[in-house]
Amino acid sequence: xxxxxxxxCTRHVRFFALxxxxxxxxxxxxxxxxxxxxxxxxxxxxxxxxxxxxxSTEKDTGYIANSTLGGTRTNTALKDLANPLDIFTPExxxxxxxxxxxxxxxxxxxxxxxxxxxxxxxGQEREVxxxxxxxxxxxxxxxxxxxxxxLNAQFEAYxxxxxxxxxxxxxxxxxxxxxxxxxxxxxxxxKLHRSAYSFAYRTDDLGSQRLSMDVNxxxxxxxxxxxxxxxxxxxxxxxxxxxxxxxxWHLTAQYRPxxxxxxxxxxxxxxxxxxxxxxxxxxxxxxxxxAAGRPGVTTAIPASGNNIMVNGGTTTVTAASQxxxxxxxxxxxxxxxxxxxxxxxxxxxALPVNASNRDTVSSxxxxxRDVVISGPNGINDSDWDITELRVSQVITKNLQxxxxxxxxKNHVRQGNSANRNLDxxxxxxxxxxxxxxxxxxxxxxxxxxxxxxxxxxxxSASYELDLGKWFGKHQLAAVIENNENEEWxxxxxxxVGSAPGFVMPATGYQNTATYFWIxxxxxxASGRWSQRDLRDLYYSDGFTIxxxxxxxxxxxxYAFYRKRTERDxxxxxxxxxxxxxxxxxxxxxxxxxxxxYVGATYQNTDPxxxxxxxxxxxxxxxxxxHPRFAPYLTPPTRNSGYSxxxxxxxxxxxxxxxxxxxxxxxxxxxxxxxMYGKYLSPADGESMDFGVRLNLLDNRLHLNFVKYETSxxxxxxxxxxxxxxxxxxxxxxxxxxxxxxxxxTDSLVGVFTTTERVAKGEELxxxxxxxxxxxxxxxxxRSVNVQSNxxxxxxxxxxxxxxxxxxxxxxxxxxxxxxxxxRISEAENSFALMNAREGTENWPSSEYNVRLTAKxxxxxxxxxxxxxxxxxxxxxxxxxxxxxxxTDSAGTAYRDTSRACKGDETYFTDLFVSYQRKIARNLLxxxxxxxxxxxxxxxxxPTAAVNDKDAPDFKWVAYRYRPIDGRVVSLTTSxxx
Numbered sequence: 001x002x003x004x005x006x007x008x009c010t011r012h013v014r015f016f017a018l019x020x021x022x023x024x025x026x027x028x029x030x031x032x033x034x035x036x037x038x039x040x041x042x043x044x045x046x047x048x049x050x051x052x053x054x055x056s057t058e059k060d061t062g063y064i065a066n067s068t069l070g071g072t073r074t075n076t077a078l079k080d081l082a083n084p085l086d087i088f089t090p091e092x093x094x095x096x097x098x099x100x101x102x103x104x105x106x107x108x109x110x111x112x113x114x115x116x117x118x119x120x121x122x123g124q125e126r127e128v129x130x131x132x133x134x135x136x137x138x139x140x141x142x143x144x145x146x147x148x149x150x151l152n153a154q155f156e157a158y159x160x161x162x163x164x165x166x167x168x169x170x171x172x173x174x175x176x177x178x179x180x181x182x183x184x185x186x187x188x189x190x191k192l193h194r195s196a197y198s199f200a201y202r203t204d205d206l207g208s209q210r211l212s213m214d215v216n217x218x219x220x221x222x223x224x225x226x227x228x229x230x231x232x233x234x235x236x237x238x239x240x241x242x243x244x245x246x247x248x249w250h251l252t253a254q255y256r257p258x259x260x261x262x263x264x265x266x267x268x269x270x271x272x273x274x275x276x277x278x279x280x281x282x283x284x285x286x287x288x289x290x291a292a293g294r295p296g297v298t299t300a301i302p303a304s305g306n307n308i309m310v311n312g313g314t315t316t317v318t319a320a321s322q323x324x325x326x327x328x329x330x331x332x333x334x335x336x337x338x339x340x341x342x343x344x345x346x347x348x349x350a351l352p353v354n355a356s357n358r359d360t361v362s363s364x365x366x367x368x369r370d371v372v373i374s375g376p377n378g379i380n381d382s383d384w385d386i387t388e389l390r391v392s393q394v395i396t397k398n399l400q401x402x403x404x405x406x407x408x409k410n411h412v413r414q415g416n417s418a419n420r421n422l423d424x425x426x427x428x429x430x431x432x433x434x435x436x437x438x439x440x441x442x443x444x445x446x447x448x449x450x451x452x453x454x455x456x457x458x459x460s461a462s463y464e465l466d467l468g469k470w471f472g473k474h475q476l477a478a479v480i481e482n483n484e485n486e487e488w489x490x491x492x493x494x495x496v497g498s499a500p501g502f503v504m505p506a507t508g509y510q511n512t513a514t515y516f517w518i519x520x521x522x523x524x525a526s527g528r529w530s531q532r533d534l535r536d537l538y539y540s541d542g543f544t545i546x547x548x549x550x551x552x553x554x555x556x557x558y559a560f561y562r563k564r565t566e567r568d569x570x571x572x573x574x575x576x577x578x579x580x581x582x583x584x585x586x587x588x589x590x591x592x593x594x595x596x597y598v599g600a601t602y603q604n605t606d607p608x609x610x611x612x613x614x615x616x617x618x619x620x621x622x623x624x625x626h627p628r629f630a631p632y633l634t635p636p637t638r639n640s641g642y643s644x645x646x647x648x649x650x651x652x653x654x655x656x657x658x659x660x661x662x663x664x665x666x667x668x669x670x671x672x673x674x675m676y677g678k679y680l681s682p683a684d685g686e687s688m689d690f691g692v693r694l695n696l697l698d699n700r701l702h703l704n705f706v707k708y709e710t711s712x713x714x715x716x717x718x719x720x721x722x723x724x725x726x727x728x729x730x731x732x733x734x735x736x737x738x739x740x741x742x743x744x745t746d747s748l749v750g751v752f753t754t755t756e757r758v759a760k761g762e763e764l765x766x767x768x769x770x771x772x773x774x775x776x777x778x779x780x781x782r783s784v785n786v787q788s789n790x791x792x793x794x795x796x797x798x799x800x801x802x803x804x805x806x807x808x809x810x811x812x813x814x815x816x817x818x819x820x821x822x823r824i825s826e827a828e829n830s831f832a833l834m835n836a837r838e839g840t841e842n843w844p845s846s847e848y849n850v851r852l853t854a855k856x857x858x859x860x861x862x863x864x865x866x867x868x869x870x871x872x873x874x875x876x877x878x879x880x881x882x883x884x885x886x887t888d889s890a891g892t893a894y895r896d897t898s899r900a901c902k903g904d905e906t907y908f909t910d911l912f913v914s915y916q917r918k919i920a921r922n923l924l925x926x927x928x929x930x931x932x933x934x935x936x937x938x939x940x941x942p943t944a945a946v947n948d949k950d951a952p953d954f955k956w957v958a959y960r961y962r963p964i965d966g967r968v969v970s971l972t973t974s975x976x977x
Contacts, residue, residue, distance in 0.1 A: 051075075080649055081354070103433065104163060147404040156231070158229055177669075190226055192218055201974070212231040250270075262390075278418060292865065323349055353957045354947060367422060444518075462475060472576050574587045592639075647662075715756065726753070726791075753792075761781060777853045910930070922929070922977045934967065
């Protein structure tokens with residue numbers, strides 16, 4: 001049983017005492033008595049007072065949003081805010097056919113999918129580890145709030161009404177530390193003026209199916225109502241095999257006991273089983289073997305060395321000369337259901353260009369471009385239970401208060417059996433191998449379990465003060481928040497439990513020699529090009545076949561922890577109106593305090609050992625251990641800091657305004673660990689935005705131009721994003737441990753590191769209902785994000801350890817056949833690439849982006865009335881995808897950043913057509929067709945390139961490509977009444 005800290009209990013007592021006091025003040029005794037007896041007066045004729053803590057989408061017109069909570073934490077007109085915001089209205093989201101947050105990243109201004117400019121995701125548009133990841137102004141952002149609460153939730157269109165992208169750091173949004181910006185989505189609540197019902201069905205030419213419903217039931221007009229949103233979906237993706245199966249329901253209730261009081265309560269239950277496609281092509285391990293004449297190993301390979309005999313010959317040759325490498329200790333289960341000892345067997349080797357491995361598009365190997373070689377094995381299965389309660393009360397004409405509470409429980413099982421190597425079986429022992437010359441993909445399964453329990457408390461107050469013509473009108477908002485997040489993470493890696501002749505290494509399950517592999521042979525004739533679905537294996541304890549046992553064992557150096565984060569926030573915002581509302585100033589100041597409790601797992605205390613600790617009382621074996629039982633280390637780590645926001649809007653005329661905004665950013669502790677397993681330190685920075693706004697055509701056309709500069713010191717980043725050699729060094733140390741070289745331990749933990757970043761650019765947004773029939777939205781941006789002081793901890797480790805690596809025998813072999821010399825070369829190549837990023841634009845992100853959406857609706861009485869036709873145009877400039885590789889006078893490789901290679905521009909068009917008409921007095925029918933990538937432009941997109949040689953007659957060679965989804969047609973039909 002978990003025992004709360006005394007400080008936590010005291011905080012809750014204070015919060016609930018405040019809640020009780022405010023409710024007592026909010027509900028006078030006569031009203032409270034009337035509630036208890038059920039004798040409330042009917043108040044249909046009384047006007048409902050404006051709830052300052054809510055934004056109604058009913059005031060949005062077409063694609064134009066008119067107000068937000070994101071500027072002052074109260075309902076404020078967008079025209080009066082200096083903060084750069086990009087808001088998606090219900091009509092815009094419906095026309096675009098969006099379903100999740102990643103769909104929106106293709107249209108938001110200054111925003112890109114997680115895959116763009118990001119190597120961590122390995123090309124995944126929908127990140128396995130955090131579905132909310134995206135790039136805003138070149139900064140990776142993973143925080144998404146729900147109704148301005150940090151509940152680890154995910155946006156889904158079925159129960160959401162609007163989405164707001166806030167650009168740059170924003171001190172007014174408490175708990176947000178991302179310098180690029182943040183995202184908030186608002187959920188649907190009951191409408192009390194009338195009942196309404198809607199049911200929709202969606203399908204596409206990939207076979208996806210989706211059902212959704214929206215039931216708004218008024219129980220007492222203008223007083224009490226319920227709203228039920230539900231959804232079921234079975235989605236397929238263009239690149240296959242991949243899928244998402246989910247179901248969800250969200251029930252909310254709203255009660256207005258008086259015209260001054262609003263009570264909202266809701267609960268959502270959602271289940272999602274997702275196997276997202278990886279946006280990468282296979283690494284080619286076949287072409288070199290084919291070029292060597294397809295040789296077959298016909299004699300058993302010696303226990304050491306890299307020499308083999310092929311095609312029945314008796315002369316040894318190097319494996320590399322035959323386009324091969326040699327597996328080390330390798331136990332595997334193949335697609336025939338046979339357990340095999342693949343130790344010291346041969347396989348293919350990667351095809352390099354100037355030491356960079358090429359994928360099948362680059363090499364020209366004929367592999368289907370719409371197939372995910374790793375199969376549906378990058379899974380993210382999630383359960384959410386989210387409960388929310390909100391009470392808003394008008395105390396006086398000028399004073400309103402709000403109390404809000406959110407609770408979220410989220411359990412996730414993530415899997416990453418996702419190898420991208422297209423390999424070849426080169427063993428031709430007569431009668432012993434039926435798969436000679438057959439391609440395969442081989443992976444080593446592991447899963448990660450994560451659980452989050454979050455409680456978020458918020459108390460808000462808003463006070464309006466009019467001091468007259470000379471001293472202005474003022475609105476003061478004050479917010480007190482407490483967010484407590486209890487989190488644990490556990491993992492299981494498939495290893496050899498027992499096998500004939502298997503000897504446990506001295507380093508136990510930390511040694512890669514214990515890994516158990518799953519191999520699937522390709523069968524092009526039957527259309528089998530990818531790994532089988534391993535979902536059932538993820539949820540099993542392993543298996544025993546022919547006397548060999550495979551089981552899951554935890555690695556305490558990775559994804560094995562328990563932590564508790566307690567964050568308190570005090571926030572004040574003052575918006576003032578001067579000179580007859582011609583000048584609007586906004587000042588926001590936020591103070592955050594954070595305590596981080598870390599569980600006493602081995603990666604936080606003792607050196608790594610073979611097995612994890614035993615934490616459950618009475619546990620006697622590793623199978624009974626779990627990090628959620630780890631006691632917390634004391635004292636907790638404490639961090640605190642201020643963030644500030646200063647904004648001004650000058651309305652020169654009714655149609656021309658100028659804006660200025662300055663913010664400081666202080667992000668508290670990161671959820672990410674550095675190479676030593678320590679949480680990254682807090683980062684800080686600042687941002688400046690200056691803009692001009694035009695409000696034209698009688699408020700039907702809004703133009704907003706912003707020029708910005710954002711900087712961040714200590715910005716946390718995945719090392720893979722900056723080509724950190726961390727992973728290469730970890731693989732080197734795994735190889736040395738595998739070969740029992742004394743003095744080395746596989747002790748490196750986290751891939752995350754820090755950089756300093758400066759982002760500069762401009763954003764132009766034009767949104768309008770230009771005429772009665774034309775609606776449009778244009779989002780255009782230029783963004784240059786430059787990094788410096790990249791990975792200082794990794795640089796120091798590299799300088800200290802690379803000489804030690806090079807002092808070992810370069811012919812040492814890893815379990816997969818890689819030599820130490822190969823891995824050292826890969827580390828040096830990564831280090832050179834990381835140096836190339838120092839002081840240069842973050843790549844491969846496009847500097848310029850344009851997204852245009854336009855729609856024409858027929859409204860005149862005719863057979864065309866109810867018909868709307870629209871589309872999107874999306875263009876991005878060619879990004880830098882590589883720099884010239886050369887060597888200095890000492891022979892050290894580096895990248896010449898004055899000689900850059902650019903990739904391709906991208907240009908896509910989409911079409912949407914809808915038709916609606918009444919088929920009965922109160923029954924509206926609508927059908928909509930969305931065609932994404934109308935021109936079916938699915939040519940692969942280059943993301944990395946290098947010169948083929950260091951010579952005047954060099955050629956640029958793109959060695960990595962990203963798949964592009966071809967044309968997808970979806971149809972949605974709905975009825976509402």
